[in-house]
Amino acid sequence: MNDFIKIDGLKKWYKSKGVTYEALKDVTLNLRKGEFVAIKGPSGSGKTTLLSILGTLLSPDEGNIRIDGIDITKLSQERKADFRAFYIGFIFQHFHLLPFLSVYENTMLPLSTIKKEKEYKKNLVEKALSTVGMLEKKNKLPSEISGGEQQRTAIARAIVNEPPLILADEPTGNLDSVNSTVIMEHFQILHEQGHTIVFVTHDMKMSEYADRVIHVEDGLVKEDEIFAKEDTIHV
Numbered sequence: 001m002n003d004f005i006k007i008d009g010l011k012k013w014y015k016s017k018g019v020t021y022e023a024l025k026d027v028t029l030n031l032r033k034g035e036f037v038a039i040k041g042p043s044g045s046g047k048t049t050l051l052s053i054l055g056t057l058l059s060p061d062e063g064n065i066r067i068d069g070i071d072i073t074k075l076s077q078e079r080k081a082d083f084r085a086f087y088i089g090f091i092f093q094h095f096h097l098l099p100f101l102s103v104y105e106n107t108m109l110p111l112s113t114i115k116k117e118k119e120y121k122k123n124l125v126e127k128a129l130s131t132v133g134m135l136e137k138k139n140k141l142p143s144e145i146s147g148g149e150q151q152r153t154a155i156a157r158a159i160v161n162e163p164p165l166i167l168a169d170e171p172t173g174n175l176d177s178v179n180s181t182v183i184m185e186h187f188q189i190l191h192e193q194g195h196t197i198v199f200v201t202h203d204m205k206m207s208e209y210a211d212r213v214i215h216v217e218d219g220l221v222k223e224d225e226i227f228a229k230e231d232t233i234h235v
C-alpha cells in the first residue's frame, strides 16, 4: 500500500477572547496516492481546518503529517510556499479568481515565479484550459463567464503546474446541480489521470463521486468508508 499522506495524532485548537476551542481532537489517517477522497460532516466539525492543515495554510498544535515523505509540520514558511507550489493545487468555494485578469491570465498565475520560457508556460496554460473545456473562453474576464465556468477556470489554475495533490473546499458549494455535476466530472477525469484529490463537501450527491468518504464530526473521524471501484467489482 502506497501511503502518500500520513496524518498522525493531529490536533488543532483556536483561541479566541480567552476561550480555547478544540477544532481537531485527534485525527489519524493515511491516504494513498491517487485516492479520490470526500471529507463530509456537519458545519463546524473541522473539515476546513483539516484541509487547511493538509495544504500547509495552517499549522497544527500537535501531531505529524507527512506528504510524500516530507514532514510538512517542520517546514519553514519559505519551504512551505515552495512545497505548495510544487505539490498542491487549491480550489475554493468562491473561486477566488482575480477579476481584472482574463481566464488565461488567471490560469497562468501559479507559473509566474517559475523561470521557464513563455512558450513552455503557454503550453501548460492551454493544456489546463483545454482539460476543463475553457480554452475558447481564454480571453474573457471572470465577470463575463458563468459561475460554473469560473470554477472550471479555478480548476485549470489549480492543475496548471501539474501538482500531485488537489485540495478543494466545497468546490460545488456555489453552483447549481448541473454545474456541480460538470465540476465533479472534471475531478473524476483528474482522478483518472492520477491526481490525489481531497475535497470537502456538505452534499451527499457530490461525495458519491469519491472512492473514499471520511466523515468528520466534532473534530474526530467518525467514519471512513472506502468503496471498491466499479471496474473492480465482479459479483
Ligand SMILES: Nc1ncnc2c1ncn2[C@@H]1O[C@H](COP(=O)(O)OP(=O)(O)OP(=O)(O)O)[C@@H](O)[C@H]1O
Pocket (backbone or CB within 6 Å): 014, 015, 016, 021, 023, 041, 042, 043, 044, 045, 046, 047, 048, 049, 050
Ligand atoms: N480562526 C478561528 N478562530 C476561532 N475558531 C475557529 C477559527 N476557524 C474555525 N474555528 C472554529 O473551529 C471549528 C471548526 O471549523 P471549520 O471551519 O474547520 O469547520 P467546518 O467543518 O469546515 O465547517 P463548515 O462546514 O461550516 O465550513 C468551528 O467551530 C469554528 O467556529
